[in-house]
Amino acid sequence: MLCGKLGVLWRAVxxxxxxxxxxxxxxxxxxxxxxxxxxxxxxxFKQWQDSKWKGVKRCC
Amino acid sequence: xxxxxxxxxxVGIAVLGAAAIGGIALNRGESINTLWFITAAVCxxxxxxxxxxxxxxxxxxxxxxxxxxxxxxFDNGRDFVPTNRWIVFGHHFxxxxxxxxxxGPTLAAQFxxxxxxxxxxxxxxxGGCVQDMVTLFFSMRRDGKSLGQMARDELGSIGGAAALTxxxxxMVILIAVLGLVVVNAMKHSPWATSTVAATxxxxxxVGLYMRSIRPGRVLEGSAIGVMLLxxxxxxxxxxxxxxxxxxxxxxxxxxxAWAIIAYGFMAAILPVWLLLAPRDxxxxxxKLGTITLLALAxxxxxxxxKMPALTQFIDGTGPIFGGALFPFVFITIxxxxxxxxxxxxxxxxxxxxxxxxxxxxxxxxxxxxLESFVAVMALIAATVLEPGVYFAINSPAGVVGxxxxxxxxxxxxxxxxxxxxxxxxxxxxxxEKSLFARTGGAPSLAVGMAxxxxxxxxxxxxxxxxxxxxxxxxxxxxxxxDAGTRVGRxxxxxxxGNIWPKLGETSWMPSVLLTSGVIVxxxxxxxxxxxxxxxxxxxxxxxxxxxxxxxxxxxxxxxxTGIFVKSxxxxxxxxxxxxxAWxxxxxxxxxxxxxxxxxxxVGFFAAANDMATKLAAGVLPPEKAAVAPxxxxxxxxxxxxxxxxxxxxxxxxxxxxxxxxRHLAGKPVPPISESxxxxxxxxxxxxxx
Numbered sequence: 001m002l003c004g005k006l007g008v009l010w011r012a013v014x015x016x017x018x019x020x021x022x023x024x025x026x027x028x029x030x031x032x033x034x035x036x037x038x039x040x041x042x043x044x045f046k047q048w049q050d051s052k053w054k055g056v057k058r059c060c
Numbered sequence: 061x062x063x064x065x066x067x068x069x070x071v072g073i074a075v076l077g078a079a080a081i082g083g084i085a086l087n088r089g090e091s092i093n094t095l096w097f098i099t100a101a102v103c104x105x106x107x108x109x110x111x112x113x114x115x116x117x118x119x120x121x122x123x124x125x126x127x128x129x130x131x132x133x134f135d136n137g138r139d140f141v142p143t144n145r146w147i148v149f150g151h152h153f154x155x156x157x158x159x160x161x162x163x164g165p166t167l168a169a170q171f172x173x174x175x176x177x178x179x180x181x182x183x184x185x186x187g188g189c190v191q192d193m194v195t196l197f198f199s200m201r202r203d204g205k206s207l208g209q210m211a212r213d214e215l216g217s218i219g220g221a222a223a224l225t226x227x228x229x230x231m232v233i234l235i236a237v238l239g240l241v242v243v244n245a246m247k248h249s250p251w252a253t254s255t256v257a258a259t260x261x262x263x264x265x266v267g268l269y270m271r272s273i274r275p276g277r278v279l280e281g282s283a284i285g286v287m288l289l290x291x292x293x294x295x296x297x298x299x300x301x302x303x304x305x306x307x308x309x310x311x312x313x314x315x316x317a318w319a320i321i322a323y324g325f326m327a328a329i330l331p332v333w334l335l336l337a338p339r340d341x342x343x344x345x346x347k348l349g350t351i352t353l354l355a356l357a358x359x360x361x362x363x364x365x366k367m368p369a370l371t372q373f374i375d376g377t378g379p380i381f382g383g384a385l386f387p388f389v390f391i392t393i394x395x396x397x398x399x400x401x402x403x404x405x406x407x408x409x410x411x412x413x414x415x416x417x418x419x420x421x422x423x424x425x426x427x428x429x430l431e432s433f434v435a436v437m438a439l440i441a442a443t444v445l446e447p448g449v450y451f452a453i454n455s456p457a458g459v460v461g462x463x464x465x466x467x468x469x470x471x472x473x474x475x476x477x478x479x480x481x482x483x484x485x486x487x488x489x490x491x492e493k494s495l496f497a498r499t500g501g502a503p504s505l506a507v508g509m510a511x512x513x514x515x516x517x518x519x520x521x522x523x524x525x526x527x528x529x530x531x532x533x534x535x536x537x538x539x540x541x542d543a544g545t546r547v548g549r550x551x552x553x554x555x556x557g558n559i560w561p562k563l564g565e566t567s568w569m570p571s572v573l574l575t576s577g578v579i580v581x582x583x584x585x586x587x588x589x590x591x592x593x594x595x596x597x598x599x600x601x602x603x604x605x606x607x608x609x610x611x612x613x614x615x616x617x618x619x620x621t622g623i624f625v626k627s628x629x630x631x632x633x634x635x636x637x638x639x640x641a642w643x644x645x646x647x648x649x650x651x652x653x654x655x656x657x658x659x660x661x662v663g664f665f666a667a668a669n670d671m672a673t674k675l676a677a678g679v680l681p682p683e684k685a686a687v688a689p690x691x692x693x694x695x696x697x698x699x700x701x702x703x704x705x706x707x708x709x710x711x712x713x714x715x716x717x718x719x720x721x722r723h724l725a726g727k728p729v730p731p732i733s734e735s736x737x738x739x740x741x742x743x744x745x746x747x748x749x
Contacts, residue, residue, distance in 0.1 A: 012146060012147060019276075045276035052337070055550075056405060057340075058544075059155055059158045060238070060401050
């Protein structure tokens with residue numbers, strides 16, 4: 001019971017911080033473009049980080 | 061039966077909330093327990109969320125859960141992603157919660173605890189939460205468009221230009237005042253300075269780790285970073301005790317200001333992954349962790365509030381900033397009650413993540429309610445200090461005198477007893493040389509937090525807690541400074557790109573250097589003046605920031621009110637119309653007083669003329685005479701800037717009224733730009749896993 005709740009919390013923390021972004025990308029890639037090779041973790045992370053930092057992201 | 065119990069439960073919450081507010085408002089005893097504040101806040105948020113927000117969602121916005129959101133329609137796995145509402149809430153809250161709600165309430169505590177508390181609670185549930193929720197809704201219905209685009213589409217090009225200008229202006233003032241807060245916290249404090257300096261290489265180590273050593277392992281990198289930050293706090297203590305190292309980090313305000321300016325420029329041109337992104341991870345973790353810790357400590361400890369409900373300074377003679385309760389408490393506390401900046405977030409990344417329209421109430425309204433709660437905690441941390449100590453830390457030397465004996469005599473004469481020994485003892489406990497005239501709010505918040513944490517988790521480490529609190533504030537203030545400079549640079553490049561397309565290229569180095577330099581120079585100027593000002597600078601910059609932030613909120617509310625009227629919801633338009641009318645009233649009154657008041661502590665022109673007369677008569681002390689010409693110029697500039705802000709505000713208000721009047725008269729207006737209805741295909745459990 002407690003373990004299950006901690007698991008949910010851990011997954012939320014991973015998703016909020018973007019720790020699991022590559023895994024989510026792989027899942028999505030397998031679903032939408034099964035014929036193409038996915039980017040490597042390093043390459044994906046570069047793109048992800050650059051796109052994340054456009055526009056107003058933080059406030060006063 | 062269960063229906064009846066539910067109703068009785070809400071009646072109970074209403075009675076409890078009313079009793080708590082009554083207790084806070086009517087208490088005239090020696091002290092009052094903070095539990096009253098927490099109870100009042102939680103009850104007010106709960107009732108407003110359950111009834112007002114639910115009514116807005118159902119009857120005004122008519123949220124439609126069967127309608128596909130932009131995240132569903134444009135799902136691209138990058139910016140448009142249907143996301144679980146708790147995750148969106150986390151992203152949204154982390155984005156809106158900044159240093160603003162910590163600083164504003166601390167400064168406004170000079171009026172006593174009551175005005176700030178009431179404005180934070182009611183301003184939030186009737187104004188700020190509504191603004192965030194409604195802006196989020198309108199942006200979501202327009203494919204996640206920004207506030208500026210919505211203003212242009214719905215009101216016309218004047219509205220759009222005003223929104224853009226306001227955003228750029230507020231960014232510059234905000235960064236300057238936050239920079240000043242950090243400088244004042246580091247002034248002559250080798251411990252704080254070395255800790256804050258250490259955060260820069262730490263962020264770079266984390267950045268390198270995530271980029272090259274273990275790509276994409278965000279949590280691993282952040283964990284290492286947080287450990288290093290805590291070590292840096294301890295390490296600062298060693299530096300402080302080492303005679304040679306101490307000298308390296310013991311500085312006046314001016315060199316520290318230059319260091320911040322140089323840092324801001326570097327941060328704007330360095331790649332994001334090296335400095336900005338890792339710093340943001342660290343600051344988000346520190347921020348959420350520390351706020352949770354503070355809430356736990358306050359609930360566990362329930363300290364007594366020692367500040368009176370109202371002080372004599374409601375008449376405008378306060379030492380921290382000049383100006384009467386009305387309108388300045390509403391200007392000083394912007395973030396935490398209503399913050400225009402949130403409209404930029406609510407029309408930025410958040411609307412592109414919503415999986416379902418009904419999540420808007422929790423994320424828009426609930427997110428702001430939580431931010432408002434942070435402001436209540438900051439107010440508690442300021443008011444649990446002995447009032448004499450609070451005024452000794454926050455009053456600038458220019459008001460109470462440079463010598464400790466003069467300052468305590470002056471503050472004690474106001475009826476807030478404090479002694480030199482008491483202040484020395486406190487400074488020693490906190491590991492600082494002196495705590496007199498440490499304006500800007502950060503040191504007094506840190507003392508308040510340290511005393512709360514110290515009592516809850518061990519008294520022996522007060523100095524560590526104090527510098528932990530300073531590091532925590534500095535980390536996310538510097539994040540806002542980096543991110544703000546970069547956003548300002550992009551906006552400027554975008555504008556200049558219309559004149560010469562080459563300048564609009566975000567990767568063309570000459571343009572990057574030029575635009576970053578312009579933005580840094582703009583806020584650097586205000587920071588520089590703030591540092592050389594013997595009155596501390598915060599008393600000038602913070603009201604200017606408040607006016608500009610409230611102006612941005614008024615622009616967001618104008619856009620919302622205009623859309624309501626155009627979509628035939630004139631009768632419900634008061635939900636944004638009333639907060640708008642209030643904001644226009646306080647902003648205009650405050651601006652009028654800042655420009656026209658004959659009181660030299662309020663009016664910019666009055667202060668400039670007063671100083672010019674004294675300078676000409678040769679009665680200024682030599683160190684003040686040396687900077688007087690710059691201060692005189694700056695006061696006049698600030699007056700013109702205030703006039704510019706308030707003109708901009710009235711331009712957009714009148715433009716909105718013009719559009720509404722034309723619509724009601726049946727004349728053509730810019731059409732409603734809402735995207736057409738598309739049914740949602742998302743299965744319930746797909747997003748709510």
